[in-house]
Amino acid sequence: MFQRHFHARDTDLIIASHPKTGTTWLKSLLFAIVNRFKHPKNESPLLKHHPHELVYRLEQGVYGEAFEYPRPQHLNELPSPRLFNTHIAYISLPESILSSGCRVLYISRNPLDTVVSLYYFILDAMKKILHEEDFIKTSLKDFFEDFYNGRNTNGPFFEHVIGYWKASLEYPDKLLFLKYEDLKKDPVSHVKKLAEFVGEPFSPQEESEGVIQDIIQLCSIKNLKELEVNKSGVFSKHYDKKSYFRKGEVGDGAHQLTPNMVERMNNLMQEKLEGTGLSFECISQS
Template identity: 60%
Template sequence: MSTMRGLTSKLVMYENFWYMTNSSIFRNVLSIQKNFVAKDTDIFITGLPKTGTTWLKSLLYAIVNRTNHPINQSPLLSHHPQELVYNLESDVYNEAFDYPRPNNLNELPSPRLLSTHISYMSIPESIKTSGCRILYICRNPLDVIVSAYYFTLGFVKNTIKDKDDQDSIVLPRLEDFYEDFCDHVLEYWKASLERPDKVLFLKYEDLIDHPVLHLKRLAEFIGMPFSSKEDNEGVVQQIIDFCSIKNMKGLDVNKNGVINKFFEKKSYFRKGEVGDWANHLTPFMVERIDRLMQEKLEGTGLSLKLHL
């Protein structure tokens, strides 16, 4: 893998993934590997940033808690999804941020709903060997690039006040981003083929196009299937409508405030559209991604729609 040029030149490749050595995230990954112990009942949301993990958090939370918290009483009305499904490396094991987190993970009710952006190779062995479930969400890399760009832009503006310093930021090269993207996706894809009872591989575009089908599939996978009664009462569609990006974006709780000091709550809900990349990327960039994708995914059995 080529050397990534990004926010800093101090980078280290650890277990096939690049980390900034002066970032707390790298230290947190090491701490997670050393200290985290999974439970058989845990449910993990995994995926790279900006692939739909926030949306999936709201859907999972609503499904798991649908009996105790009907839609009109859902904690999602008063809490951002990021505050209800803890991210291991950013929340639980990150002392750099002043962020509400459980003092003891064992105090969380079962099933514990957790998330991570860590690659499959780097997640703790207890996650791989326990009976816990992993939900992985993948998204068209073109839309991920656009979404990540605007998210990073907002972060830079909120944290770096000096305009000259903002202009000096250099984002990772397209090839480097895509290589890391493919490696991350393919690790979980392979795991889902080898252990379909352990890893459920979801595509963002499939969730958009066929939400009822894939929500039922998700509920079955985690052992909480919808009953015929719930089906007839339209519970599935209620969850879909309530957790839609449009509705989540419109809730007051998601309009104001920040997550982990710097990330505006509203920045987690930009557009969520499939194919928005066409409004931002040049044909040349799209052609390069298409070529890289064909090279990386050839022979894997995985296909990603670019909507060209």
């Protein structure tokens, strides 16, 4: 339904990602950047609303019916710029997104951290979907094997990432490709890049007044997970709001997988990304 009926505006800003690669964090950063002139920092809607309540998920929050994600009442009445997100692969995006002037921000993440984060997120949801007597815990080993072999709801991980990577090279004014690890390592320069890409660059005065640092602090995973609005409550009966904030650490995934899993994933990553110009650091358990 999303592919058939969504009509993008030239002013739309769309976050694309594979699940559990930093979507919630990027949503908060984008919202804070775009709306920084509307709200004083101590009155930001992010202090009272979960990021997923402020940036709508297109295939479920707007058009889907399977889960009760936050959704707008009247899509066409939302003021510009409208902020959305999707987990759909680049080749499956609606034509209106590809042909319009709207801009896409894609966030990627090392697959070792992605698979572990996704495992715990889905495990938490399945406990709520199934009755206790019907719930059988999937092992991390089995989940890893499915992920490794491309058996994911949103399609194979590497094909998802590479599709957006190649599009960012072909259409750099249309699609900004980000790495979670780079954003963690140097948030200031990447937040500035985000603001420039969406047409809301920081002025010299804002920079001198510490506006960038204020946004980074507000949207930090540590801060967001401690806000009362994100510590309790659910999205429908399946997703706890707090489940969107686990650790957010770089390299944690490798420490929860066996050495063999880590080696296999690093080898697969090198194989899949060879010749693309894209790379992720091969994380070890040392």
